Amino acid sequence: MERLVLEKDGAYRERDRLVAALSKLLPSFLARHPDSDTEWDADWRWIVFVDAPAGQLSWHIHDSELPMFDHLERLEGEHWDGHTTPQKYERLAALDNFMDPDGIEPLPETPERAARTDAVRRAVVNPEEFSELEQDRDRLRGAILWACGMRGKFPIRQEWQGAYYWRKELRERAGISYEEIDSQALARGEGE
Numbered sequence: 001m002e003r004l005v006l007e008k009d010g011a012y013r014e015r016d017r018l019v020a021a022l023s024k025l026l027p028s029f030l031a032r033h034p035d036s037d038t039e040w041d042a043d044w045r046w047i048v049f050v051d052a053p054a055g056q057l058s059w060h061i062h063d064s065e066l067p068m069f070d071h072l073e074r075l076e077g078e079h080w081d082g083h084t085t086p087q088k089y090e091r092l093a094a095l096d097n098f099m100d101p102d103g104i105e106p107l108p109e110t111p112e113r114a115a116r117t118d119a120v121r122r123a124v125v126n127p128e129e130f131s132e133l134e135q136d137r138d139r140l141r142g143a144i145l146w147a148c149g150m151r152g153k154f155p156i157r158q159e160w161q162g163a164y165y166w167r168k169e170l171r172e173r174a175g176i177s178y179e180e181i182d183s184q185a186l187a188r189g190e191g192e
Contacts, residue, residue, distance in 0.1 A: 010163075012062065019048055019059050020068040021144050025137065027051040030074045033060065048072070049079055054094035056081045093150050136175070143174035 022028075033045040043063040050057040058080060061069065083091070147170050157165055171177075 013065065015059070016061055016065045016068055018144055018147055019050075019061070021140065022057075022148075023048055023050055023069065023072060025141050025144070028072055029079075030069055030072045031077070031079045032074075034078065047080070052091055052095060054091040055087075056083055057088050057091055058083070092148060095145055095150055139173070139175050143170055146170070146173050 028048060028050045031047050031049060033040050033047055035045070040060065044060050046061050046063065046066060046069075048059050048061055048069060056079075147166070155166065155169070
């Protein structure tokens with residue numbers, strides 16, 4: 001039983017890492033589920049809201065996962081648009097409609113996105129560097145969409161493969177090398 005709980009918690013953690021990455025690519029915020037609704041445990045009341053082009057997406061997260069979402073603004077009040085879980089995943093799948101086969105088309109421009117883009121442009125002196133950042137963003141977004149099963153075929157796990165068999169392809173799609181991972185681990189004091 002304990003093994004099943006650990007596997008379930010691990011699955012939520014993996015999902016929340018993808019939701020955290022998605023929340024950095026699309027306008028997003030955190031809000032608290034109303035205390036009056038007793039269906040949710042107290043430690044599952046935080047909700048990540050993502051404003052996707054096809055409509056709102058939302059996921060409840062456990063309090064222990066809040067640090068992954070420190071980059072998000074926390075808003076008061078009711079924000080849920082009434083979407084169901086199947087509608088959420090239809091909207092998520094619709095992100096495919098905003099991409100072309102040669103890359104990722106930009107999301108529709110909003111005043112918030114324009115302000116963020118201008119802030120990044122001002123912060124980056126070198127235009128070539130900004131172009132590289134845009135390419136990195138597009139590559140990471142594509143990797144996340146692949147991991148969510150919305151772009152390309154997600155491989156089915158074979159008996160001989162470990163639980164994280166898909167990570168190699170995710171790293172390749174994201175353009176992350178083992179050297180980068182090792183150097184970041186060393187910088188955090190996790191390596192030799």
